Amino acid sequence: MSALLLAESFAERGARERARALxxxxxxxxxxxxxxxxxxxxxxxxxVVPQSDDGCVVARGTIGGKRACVVATDGRFLGxxxxxxxxxxxxxALELARRDAERGTPMRTVLALDTGGIRLQEANLGILAVTExxxxxxxxRMLQPVVAVIAGRVGVYGGLSLSTALCSQIxxxxxxxxxxxxxxxxETESGIEEMDSSDRPLIWRVTGGxxxxxxxxxxxxxxxxxxxxRAAVQHAFEAPRExxxxxxxxxxxxxxxxxxxxxxxxxxx
Amino acid sequence: MNSAWNTRRRxxxxxxxxxxxxxxxxxxxxxxxxxxxxxxxxxxxxxxxxGNNQKQADFLSxxxxxxxxxxxxxxxxxxxxxxxxxxxxxxxxGIATHVDFSYSGPQSLRLAQQVAxxxxxxxxxxxxxxxxxxxxVDLTPDIALIAADEADAHGNLYTGPNTEETPTIAExxxxxxxxxIAQVNRIVDTCTRxxxxxxxxxxxxxxxxxxxxxxxxxxxxEQINDVQVLMAMLVxxxxxxRHRVQSLNHGIGFDxxxxxxxxxxYGERLGLRGEVCTHWILNPHPTLIPAIESGWxxxxxxxxxxxxxxxxxxxxxxxxxxGRDGSMRSNRAFAQTAGHYATDLFIGSTLQIDPxxxxxxxxxxxxxxxGGAPNLGSDPRGRRHPSVPWLEMTSGDEEVRxxxxxxxxxxxxxxxxxxxTFVERLDAxxxxxxxxxxxxxxxxxxxxxxxxxxxxxxxxxxxxQNIDERRAALAAIAGVTPVGLRAEEQRTQAxxxxxxxxxxxxxGVRRSDANRTxxxxxxxxxxxxxxxxxxxxxxxxxxx
Amino acid sequence: xxxxxxxxxxxxxxxxxxxxxxxxxxxxxxxxLEPAQNGNASVVVRTxxxxxxxxxxAVLARFFVRNPVAVQIEINDFGATPAVVALRLEQxxxxxx
Numbered sequence: 057m058s059a060l061l062l063a064e065s066f067a068e069r070g071a072r073e074r075a076r077a078l079x080x081x082x083x084x085x086x087x088x089x090x091x092x093x094x095x096x097x098x099x100x101x102x103x104v105v106p107q108s109d110d111g112c113v114v115a116r117g118t119i120g121g122k123r124a125c126v127v128a129t130d131g132r133f134l135g136x137x138x139x140x141x142x143x144x145x146x147x148x149a150l151e152l153a154r155r156d157a158e159r160g161t162p163m164r165t166v167l168a169l170d171t172g173g174i175r176l177q178e179a180n181l182g183i184l185a186v187t188e189x190x191x192x193x194x195x196x197r198m199l200q201p202v203v204a205v206i207a208g209r210v211g212v213y214g215g216l217s218l219s220t221a222l223c224s225q226i227x228x229x230x231x232x233x234x235x236x237x238x239x240x241x242x243e244t245e246s247g248i249e250e251m252d253s254s255d256r257p258l259i260w261r262v263t264g265g266x267x268x269x270x271x272x273x274x275x276x277x278x279x280x281x282x283x284x285x286r287a288a289v290q291h292a293f294e295a296p297r298e299x300x301x302x303x304x305x306x307x308x309x310x311x312x313x314x315x316x317x318x319x320x321x322x323x324x325x
Numbered sequence: 326m327n328s329a330w331n332t333r334r335r336x337x338x339x340x341x342x343x344x345x346x347x348x349x350x351x352x353x354x355x356x357x358x359x360x361x362x363x364x365x366x367x368x369x370x371x372x373x374x375x376g377n378n379q380k381q382a383d384f385l386s387x388x389x390x391x392x393x394x395x396x397x398x399x400x401x402x403x404x405x406x407x408x409x410x411x412x413x414x415x416x417x418x419g420i421a422t423h424v425d426f427s428y429s430g431p432q433s434l435r436l437a438q439q440v441a442x443x444x445x446x447x448x449x450x451x452x453x454x455x456x457x458x459x460x461x462v463d464l465t466p467d468i469a470l471i472a473a474d475e476a477d478a479h480g481n482l483y484t485g486p487n488t489e490e491t492p493t494i495a496e497x498x499x500x501x502x503x504x505x506i507a508q509v510n511r512i513v514d515t516c517t518r519x520x521x522x523x524x525x526x527x528x529x530x531x532x533x534x535x536x537x538x539x540x541x542x543x544x545x546x547e548q549i550n551d552v553q554v555l556m557a558m559l560v561x562x563x564x565x566x567r568h569r570v571q572s573l574n575h576g577i578g579f580d581x582x583x584x585x586x587x588x589x590x591y592g593e594r595l596g597l598r599g600e601v602c603t604h605w606i607l608n609p610h611p612t613l614i615p616a617i618e619s620g621w622x623x624x625x626x627x628x629x630x631x632x633x634x635x636x637x638x639x640x641x642x643x644x645x646x647x648g649r650d651g652s653m654r655s656n657r658a659f660a661q662t663a664g665h666y667a668t669d670l671f672i673g674s675t676l677q678i679d680p681x682x683x684x685x686x687x688x689x690x691x692x693x694x695x696g697g698a699p700n701l702g703s704d705p706r707g708r709r710h711p712s713v714p715w716l717e718m719t720s721g722d723e724e725v726r727x728x729x730x731x732x733x734x735x736x737x738x739x740x741x742x743x744x745x746t747f748v749e750r751l752d753a754x755x756x757x758x759x760x761x762x763x764x765x766x767x768x769x770x771x772x773x774x775x776x777x778x779x780x781x782x783x784x785x786x787x788x789x790q791n792i793d794e795r796r797a798a799l800a801a802i803a804g805v806t807p808v809g810l811r812a813e814e815q816r817t818q819a820x821x822x823x824x825x826x827x828x829x830x831x832x833g834v835r836r837s838d839a840n841r842t843x844x845x846x847x848x849x850x851x852x853x854x855x856x857x858x859x860x861x862x863x864x865x866x867x868x869x
Numbered sequence: 870x871x872x873x874x875x876x877x878x879x880x881x882x883x884x885x886x887x888x889x890x891x892x893x894x895x896x897x898x899x900x901x902l903e904p905a906q907n908g909n910a911s912v913v914v915r916t917x918x919x920x921x922x923x924x925x926x927a928v929l930a931r932f933f934v935r936n937p938v939a940v941q942i943e944i945n946d947f948g949a950t951p952a953v954v955a956l957r958l959e960q961x962x963x964x965x966x
Contacts, residue, residue: 070892108899134893
């Protein structure tokens with residue numbers, strides 16, 4: 057039983073500690089950390105106290121000795137929901153990774169997502185953020201793998217589950233869930249016969265990590281153990297396995313900027 | 326016999342004769358349940374219904390709630406726990422108009438409403454053992470409705486891990502010519518084991534579904550926070566280690582669950598395995614699994630079972646009380662007796678504490694009662710066998726002296742939303758007045774309390790020389806509550822110097838060491854792993 | 870709504886570095902602690918549980934009496950009890966030393 061006492065839970069850790077755990081020892085360096093105080097400007101007016109890092113940590117370092125960037129969302133702050141600032145951090149990190157890859161200095165990029173989806177208090181900005189994130193993932197993975205780690209207590213829901221689906225490698229733990237609509241939303245919309253949201257084993261049977269792995273949605277299933285997850289992440293970069301063909305021509309140029317887009321739509325910018 | 330002396334026996338025979346046409350070999354069909362109850366029960370009867378802490382004879386209670394109130398009314402209900410909606414329906418429909426009970430947590434609001442509407446009169450609120458005791462004195466049931474897993478053709482019953490108080494209720498009723506009716510999950514040729522002999526049972530019915538059990542004693546380690554870990558460390562160092570506590574009872578809560586979970590880690594570091602916490606009176610808490618697996622626990626006797634723990638308990642017969650069949654046997658009456666007389670320590674939590682350390686969970690607008698706490702949290706003045714902790718609680722060289730049980734109140738200085746735990750006057754006092762109760766519903770009396778523990782430290786009340794010193798010691802650990810803010814700095818320092826109060830640093834506990842990494846298991850999943858897959862968490866606790 | 874509270878206390882000791890602990894989750898709070906410029910201790914509290922200014926003052930005053938450190942502290946609070954706040958302050962101080 058002493059093995060249980062030595063095991064290190066990944067899910068127990070906050071976002072910062074998860075990012076630290078995924079990067080090589082001593083290599084963690086946070087970008088726009090809590091002391092920059094880049095917090096949500098919208099929450100206070102709605103009676104919600106903002107968190108200094110908006111529940112999102114971006115850190116650089118190395119993974120397996122190679123340059124790396126890890127993004128981690130904190131499931132404990134407003135359910136890990138993504139608003140304008142957190143979303144910009146994620147999209148920005150992916151954008152920087154793409155530029156580095158284009159310059160020939162690629163950065164191993166990991167998204168450790170633990171989020172209920174878009175933050176309702178910042179709805180439209182969250183949706184915009186998700187589109188930018190999806191855009192950025194598609195652009196980046198044409199140049200290198202993008203690895204998602206879904207191993208927290210919330211899992212990943214909503215728009216961020218779409219982002220996750222675009223990643224080239226998806227590592228899940230059995231305790232995590234991956235779904236679009238939360239079980240209580242499904243129950244409200246479609247009735248209790250469709251989804252009894254109080255039936256926890258059912259929720260995990262449908263959206264839990266093991267099911268997602270068995271369906272082929274996730275590429276690796278890991279125990280809730282820091283060492284196991286680190287190993288899975290390194291393996292994902294060193295021996296990548298694509299999730300089926302991704303034809304670049306199926307997507308318009310992801311670097312399409314707003315002006316060009318508007319011109320194409322016939323709208324004056 | 327002169328017929329003046331066996332009226333009870335004759336009355337019983339008459340009643341059973343009335344339902345004989347619906348009964349064959351002691352059994353009646355589920356579809357006839359309402360009719361049987363209507364024929365058998367007479368207005369004004371004392372009826373004991375198994376609403377226990379965990380197990381509910383819910384087929385019989387639902388059937389009882391469906392009888393015609395014109396025929397069956399004004400019953401005097403005897404029940405351990407008013408737990409289910411149909412229990413309240415009995416009052417609403419006039420089927421029962423008097424009640425004696427111990428606890429009504431799930432229905433405390435509705436019970437208060439029934440009392441306020443004049444639909445039910447409370448005889449008294451009891452502690453469990455006290456209520457069972459009265460079944461043998463002045464509250465003997467005329468009818469008992471009980472629940473069991475199995476019955477055989479002779480009416481022998483198997484009650485298994487959830488035996489609870491069923492044998493006690495059946496004994497009191499059977500041996501004074503009351504009628505015992507048992508609902509069972511199934512009929513078998515031979516019971517898994519005989520928990521209650523068929524001689525005590527008059528009628529058996531197979532229920533429409535297995536009797537309901539509430540998993541009350543499962544605490545998800547994910548909900549335990551750093552403050553609870555801190556308080557657990559203070560208890561372990563400041564009380565269990567200091568007084569060498571070997572036998573004990575934990576009141577259910579996240580804070581006591583934290584104590585159970587730091588034994589294999591912090592407790593191991595302190596070298597306490599085998600020295601403390603060896604003998605337990607406790608329901609089979611899943612959070613005790615790591616301590617058991619790590620070799621801390623020599624025995625556990627349980628009040629009742631706990632859903633999901635059946636296979637684990639059956640696989641640990643050296644620790645738990647199990648029958649020849651392998652499954653656990655619980656017994657609330659004996660566990661309460663043991664918790665009173667045979668344990669060195671009780672520890673539990675509460676909502677309010679007054680300056681004299683009286684405590685209560687009573688809230689205005691609710692009538693809840695306290696279950697076993699008043700019994701467990703009181704000094705057993707009849708105890709005669711000594712132990713190190715018991716003797717240590719008193720001092721002095723008198724030729725004639727007694728020891729004392731350690732009774733600990735474990736609380737944070739504030740409840741959520743800025744509500745202080747330490748108050749000048751318990752809400753229970755006002756509640757007693759407004760509900761016309763003869764005494765204020767106090768859960769544990771201050772003069773029984775030997776220690777109070779908060780996140781600020783430990784007050785060793787048993788060491789206080791007088792009431793003034795007791796109050797000062799309590800205030801010293803009451804933090805920034807109004808009571809705590811009245812503590813004088815110099816007085817507090819003097820109390821620390823004389824060992825009446827200890828802050829964490831006085832016990833060698835660093836506040837910043839208190840965090841969840843000290844918990845041997847931090848999720849339900851990890852408890853399952855500790856148990857080697859033997860623990861089967863109920864569905865609501867699963868996250869896989 | 871959000872209540873913003875400010876407090877100042879006398880201080881004498883220095884800390885080595887800044888520290889960040891906690892999270893803005895229900896019943897919890899986040900603390901940012903930095904060495905102070907001017908040799909006093911100053912605290913700003915932002916909380917969604919309003920009306921407990923006196924309690925905050927009592928908790929903070931007690932902390933600084935025991936630990937007279939010259940620091941600037943920001944607390945973002947989501948209903949942490951005094952016990953949780955006191956623990957987070959200790960954790961932040963420990964990390965800053």
